[in-house]
Amino acid sequence: MKKGLFFLLILFLPFYSVMAAEDFYRFDTEEQQQRFDALTSQLRCLVCQNQTLAESNAGLAEDLRKQVYQQVQRGQSDKQIVAYLVARYGDFILYRPPLSTATVGLWFGPLMILIAAVGYLIYYLRKNKQRRE
Amino acid sequence: MKARVLLPLIIFSFVVILLWRGLSLDPNHLPSPLINRATPAFQLNTLFDPKKTTTQQDLLGHVTLLNIWATWCGSCADEHELLVDIAKDKTLFLYGINYKDNPVTAKDWLKKQGNPYQIVATDPNGNAAIDLGVYVTPETFIIDKKGFIRYTQIGSITPDIWENTLKPIVKKLQGET
Amino acid sequence: MLPELGNFALILALCFALIQGIAPLYGYYKNKSLYFQVSTVAVIGQVGFLSFAMLCLIFSFLNNDMTVVYVQEHSHQLLPFIYRVGAAWGGHEGSLLLWCLILSGWTFAFVLFSSRQLSQKTFAKIIMVLGFISAGFITFLFFTSDPFRRIFPEAPLIGDDLTPILQDPGLIFHPPMLYLGYVGSAIGFAFAIAALIEGKLDKSWVQTCRPWVILPWSFLSCGIVLGSWWAYRELGWGGWWFWDPVENASLLPWLSGTALIHALIVSEKRGAFKGWTLLLAIITFALSLLGTFLVRSGVLVSVHTFASDPTRGLFLLCYLTLIIGGAFVFYGYRIKDFYRAPNFELFSRETFLLINSVVMLTAVATIMIGTLYPIILDALNLGKISVGEPYFNTVFLPIILPVLLLMGFAPHVNWGHQSFKKLWTKLRLNFMLCLLIGLIGPWIVGFPFHLLASIGVFFGVWIILATAQYVYNLLKTNKKIDLSHWSMIVAHIGIAVLALGITLTKSYSEERQVKMQIGETVTVGGYQFTFNHMDEATGSNYKSIVATFDVSQPHGTTRSLSAEQRLYSSHDQVLSKPGILFNIWRDLYLALGTSLPDGSLSVRIYYKPFVRWIWFGGLLLLIGGLLSLLTLQKKKERL
Numbered sequence: 001m002k003k004g005l006f007f008l009l010i011l012f013l014p015f016y017s018v019m020a021a022e023d024f025y026r027f028d029t030e031e032q033q034q035r036f037d038a039l040t041s042q043l044r045c046l047v048c049q050n051q052t053l054a055e056s057n058a059g060l061a062e063d064l065r066k067q068v069y070q071q072v073q074r075g076q077s078d079k080q081i082v083a084y085l086v087a088r089y090g091d092f093i094l095y096r097p098p099l100s101t102a103t104v105g106l107w108f109g110p111l112m113i114l115i116a117a118v119g120y121l122i123y124y125l126r127k128n129k130q131r132r133e
Numbered sequence: 134m135k136a137r138v139l140l141p142l143i144i145f146s147f148v149v150i151l152l153w154r155g156l157s158l159d160p161n162h163l164p165s166p167l168i169n170r171a172t173p174a175f176q177l178n179t180l181f182d183p184k185k186t187t188t189q190q191d192l193l194g195h196v197t198l199l200n201i202w203a204t205w206c207g208s209c210a211d212e213h214e215l216l217v218d219i220a221k222d223k224t225l226f227l228y229g230i231n232y233k234d235n236p237v238t239a240k241d242w243l244k245k246q247g248n249p250y251q252i253v254a255t256d257p258n259g260n261a262a263i264d265l266g267v268y269v270t271p272e273t274f275i276i277d278k279k280g281f282i283r284y285t286q287i288g289s290i291t292p293d294i295w296e297n298t299l300k301p302i303v304k305k306l307q308g309e310t
Numbered sequence: 311m312l313p314e315l316g317n318f319a320l321i322l323a324l325c326f327a328l329i330q331g332i333a334p335l336y337g338y339y340k341n342k343s344l345y346f347q348v349s350t351v352a353v354i355g356q357v358g359f360l361s362f363a364m365l366c367l368i369f370s371f372l373n374n375d376m377t378v379v380y381v382q383e384h385s386h387q388l389l390p391f392i393y394r395v396g397a398a399w400g401g402h403e404g405s406l407l408l409w410c411l412i413l414s415g416w417t418f419a420f421v422l423f424s425s426r427q428l429s430q431k432t433f434a435k436i437i438m439v440l441g442f443i444s445a446g447f448i449t450f451l452f453f454t455s456d457p458f459r460r461i462f463p464e465a466p467l468i469g470d471d472l473t474p475i476l477q478d479p480g481l482i483f484h485p486p487m488l489y490l491g492y493v494g495s496a497i498g499f500a501f502a503i504a505a506l507i508e509g510k511l512d513k514s515w516v517q518t519c520r521p522w523v524i525l526p527w528s529f530l531s532c533g534i535v536l537g538s539w540w541a542y543r544e545l546g547w548g549g550w551w552f553w554d555p556v557e558n559a560s561l562l563p564w565l566s567g568t569a570l571i572h573a574l575i576v577s578e579k580r581g582a583f584k585g586w587t588l589l590l591a592i593i594t595f596a597l598s599l600l601g602t603f604l605v606r607s608g609v610l611v612s613v614h615t616f617a618s619d620p621t622r623g624l625f626l627l628c629y630l631t632l633i634i635g636g637a638f639v640f641y642g643y644r645i646k647d648f649y650r651a652p653n654f655e656l657f658s659r660e661t662f663l664l665i666n667s668v669v670m671l672t673a674v675a676t677i678m679i680g681t682l683y684p685i686i687l688d689a690l691n692l693g694k695i696s697v698g699e700p701y702f703n704t705v706f707l708p709i710i711l712p713v714l715l716l717m718g719f720a721p722h723v724n725w726g727h728q729s730f731k732k733l734w735t736k737l738r739l740n741f742m743l744c745l746l747i748g749l750i751g752p753w754i755v756g757f758p759f760h761l762l763a764s765i766g767v768f769f770g771v772w773i774i775l776a777t778a779q780y781v782y783n784l785l786k787t788n789k790k791i792d793l794s795h796w797s798m799i800v801a802h803i804g805i806a807v808l809a810l811g812i813t814l815t816k817s818y819s820e821e822r823q824v825k826m827q828i829g830e831t832v833t834v835g836g837y838q839f840t841f842n843h844m845d846e847a848t849g850s851n852y853k854s855i856v857a858t859f860d861v862s863q864p865h866g867t868t869r870s871l872s873a874e875q876r877l878y879s880s881h882d883q884v885l886s887k888p889g890i891l892f893n894i895w896r897d898l899y900l901a902l903g904t905s906l907p908d909g910s911l912s913v914r915i916y917y918k919p920f921v922r923w924i925w926f927g928g929l930l931l932l933i934g935g936l937l938s939l940l941t942l943q944k945k946k947e948r949l
Contacts, residue, residue, distance in 0.1 A: 024825055024903065024912040037821075044696050046163060046268040049613045050554055052698075055547060059233070060268055063259045088173075088266040090166040095698025097683075102692045106683045110676035110705045117668045125656045125664075132653070138642040141589060145596070145638055149631050151682060154689040155609040156620045156627065163694060 025069045036072050039081060040065055042095050052095065165266050165285040172199075172280050173264040177254035180231055180239055187254045192280050195226045196306045198299075199274040200250070201262055203234045204242045206270040212289035213246050219295065220249035224307065229253040232262050232270055275299065277306045313378050313458040316366030319359040320458075323414070324448040326355035330417075330441030334434040346434040349441065353421050356444060357414040364411050367457055368398045377465040380404060380457045386471035386880050388851035396481035397472045402606055402616035403457035405485060409602070410447050412486070412493045417444070420497055420522060427518040435504035436497070443496055446629050454622050471880035474852075480540030488533030488560060492598045494526020495563055498570065499595035499637070502588045506640050509647045511587070516578045521939050523574060523591070527567040528935025534560050535928030546886040546901040548819070548916040550924060553702040556614035558681045559601030562674050566594045569670035572663045580725060582660060584648045586667055592641060596634040597674065603630055609685060655727040662720045666713065673709050680705065714769040714809060717802055718776030722783075740779055744772040757818050766813020773806035797938035804930025811923025820917040823903075825910045835917020837898055838862050839871075844911075852876040854887075857902055857911060861891060873900045873913075897921050 027033040037054065043064070045056035053061050053068070064085070071081045085093050097103050167173070172189045179185045192199070200216065202209040220227050229250035231239045236255060243253070256262055265274070275284040284302050286294065330352035337345025371394040376382045384397040399408040417440045425433055501519045505511045537557070542550040551557065570590035576583040603626045604610055608618020654660035680697045687695055722733060748768025753759055777799055784791050822834045826841040833839070840860040847854045854876040862868040873889035888901040896919040903912035
């Protein structure tokens with residue numbers, strides 16, 4: 001009897017740990033499932049230590065996953081769903097930061113550095129070549 | 134030549150200053166994007182009379198303290214006494230949203246601990262809270278007479294926070310037409 | 311009694327560290343070599359007492375001495391013995407003690423193996439720098455993060471327990487391995503400071519320095535790979551890298567360490583790039599300290615951070631500024647003594663290795679920008695953003711691809727001067743072949759076309775075949791392939807295998823989330839998974855549900871695969887332990903989810919081809935690094 005009770009308990013206990021999402025969402029099409037997976041793995045759980053909505057079991061993460069699920073079912077586009085969440089929580093919820101004047105440095109910085117570095121390299125080696133001639 | 138010598142030092146200085154600034158910031162604190170925007174529309178049942186509904190219209194005409202709370206939230210219990218105290222000032226309008234809670238427990242709690250709220254709405258599935266951008270409980274919004282959100286307080290209100298931060302804002306907004 | 315002894319040992323270790331740092335200075339002033347020898351003895355004292363302190367801590371854990379705050383916060387009556395040992399470094403204070411211990415250990419090893427290879431004065435300088443670094447860290451440990459702090463008289467009887475997710479063999483190996491890598495970079499740093507003080511960097515310096523740079527790098531590679539493998543096994547959804555800030559912090563010294571190894575090669579073979587070598591040695595240690603800072607300061611949000619404390623962060627930041635800032639200033643002041651006009655052509659192996667350094671540092675800068683940008687915006691009051699996987703995957707790939715390309719060419723490029731035409735003639739057939747394999751290879755084997763996979767296959771196969779051609783050429787000209795060649799070959803092939811594993815698994819993984827009743831079957835990646843039965847099991851501090859599945863292929867044998875849900879008594883937390891069936895070609899990964907009201911179980915099943923190659927590639931890097939150490943043994947024997 002005790003064993004059986006424990007069995008039931010473990011199955012229905014809310015999970016607080018760092019592990020895969022528990023709620024189970026059924027979609028009509030494979031495409032919807034993939035969109036849902038892609039969205040929830042690019043959105044941030046706001047009350048966790050750096051986890052995606054897909055991974056987290058926090059209460060808020062479950063609520064937000066349910067929101068995303070309902071909106072995908074309703075036929076909202078990815079853009080609309082993202083806009084909905086950003087309107088309420090800000091850009092922080094996106095793991096892919098949007099391109100704005102503030103994030104120009106983020107998105108173009110690496111490229112600029114690479115170009116500058118390679119450019120300097122070529123210049124330096126060319127100058128070196130000239131000097132040796 | 135000079136560049137190669139100074140560049141590492143310049144970059145290093147920049148990083149150190151950034152990290153020093155970062156030490157006084159809280160990476161977990163999320164500012165609300167709803168500041169200076171109208172309160173999002175909602176329609177909820179009230180706690181004490183489930184047949185009655187309340188909407189964001191109930192926030193118009195006065196400065197409101199909209200408080201998201203729950204009986205299962207420890208920090209909410211911490212600030213409850215202060216809220217009851219604040220509510221004694223009848224010029225203030227306290228609006229509570231009971232978040233993902235059991236209505237029986239909630240009513241019981243308010244009976245025992247005192248009810249500071251003029252209206253208590255229930256948000257059993259948390260959707261209204263999502264619309265308000267709530268991510269942690271308790272959260273308190275200061276809403277002006279026209280229904281615009283002017284300030285959000287994340288976490289429980291302490292007497293210090295009330296006296297030095299929230300009360301001045303409320304008084305200022307009450308002075309506005 | 312033990313904690314007091316441990317505390318006392320810390321004090322003694324600090325004294326020895328100070329002696330280790332100050333004695334050589336005094337020796338210089340007095341011009342007496344006796345003081346240099348004193349500092350060597352101090353090293354032994356330091357490592358001895360720090361080892362003793364660590365043992366005191368471990369035994370406090372084994373005895374579950376709850377009067378020690380640190381033990382109470384991380385242990386529990388039911389915690390298995392092996393995890394009590396791991397818990398000793400599972401929190402901030404203990405891991406810092408491990409840091410100090412490993413630093414003293416590296417210094418001790420350095421004294422043991424390299425004292426004869428350098429002039430006494432150079433040797434003394436290195437020990438001195440290490441002594442000051444040690445002293446600083448032990449001071450930080452003792453005054454702000456003492457693991458032996460006690461609570462008297464009201465000690466709680468029950469421990470808070472180690473977070474269930476840390477109760478895994480990974481805890482025993484991953485942090486020490488990682489720290490061996492992080493901390494070992496201090497030696498390269500000490501070498502650089504010694505060279506800057508002396509104003510010269512000669513052959514004995516380079517030859518002695520190399521193993522002390524390569525060995526930490528190898529351990530760091532291993533540590534990063536262990537972390538990735540642990541996360542994969544533990545977290546339940548088949549991921550192995552998350553671009554989490556702390557993970558990034560471990561990648562940064564690895565990247566600059568790679569650049570340093572290659573710059574050292576040029577310094578050794580051609581006497582060039584001395585400035586680069588010194589700069590990279592300083593940068594690698596700086597990045598290592600940055601990582602230490604990020605994990606403990608609370609500046610960034612990460613699953614890996616210890617309980618954050620900005621005051622500790624401030625101390626670390628000041629310390630970092632002092633050491634690294636001082637090093638950079640010193641570097642700027644002295645570097646002109648090392649400058650040598652380059653005597654190599656635009657197209658030469660030196661250039662290739664220079665590009666390596668430049669691109670590695672660009673990668674470092676890129677990852678730093680991404681990791682620190684949220685702080686930048688927050689500090690400027692421009693709002694809060696998150697920078698995660700989508701960003702890093704986008705910006706990192708274009709930077710790393712050119713390196714992979716050049717890696718194939720580099721061994722064939724001569725020192726000093728190389729004709730591009732000759733190089734291309736030599737390699738163009740190989741190159742074309744690899745392009746072809748990249749394009750149609752996956753398709754031939756039965757996978758659909760996928761751009762990322764083709765790119766990965768091209769670059770991976772290119773590195774392997776170009777390196778193979780290099781070996782073939784060596785054999786053809788009857789040149790002996792010695793260990794130093796082998797270490798490069800193995801390490802480069804390790805990168806190729808890593809690239810193949812990453813791109814193929816990302817392109818061709820399949821995932822299904824389904825709910826299953828007992829007896830139902832689901833097909834993923836060509837394999838059939840049938841839910842067979844469910845059991846209960848008990849561990850020492852948990853109870854679990856075990857679900858067993860039969861896995862089969864249409865004409866193959868049936869194997870059994872079990873996954874668990876564990877309930878840990880102390881935490882009221884449920885941890886999912888995935889079941890994995892693996893072979894060299896693919897992993898079959900199964901994680902349990904909730905039970906649903908109708909009695910079925912929700913499961914996540916993954917087919918992950920080539921994912922083991924990622925860690926195998928990392929293992930090859932470790933082997934390649936260790937092989938290069940044998941070269942030095944051989945060299946010594948010949949002398």
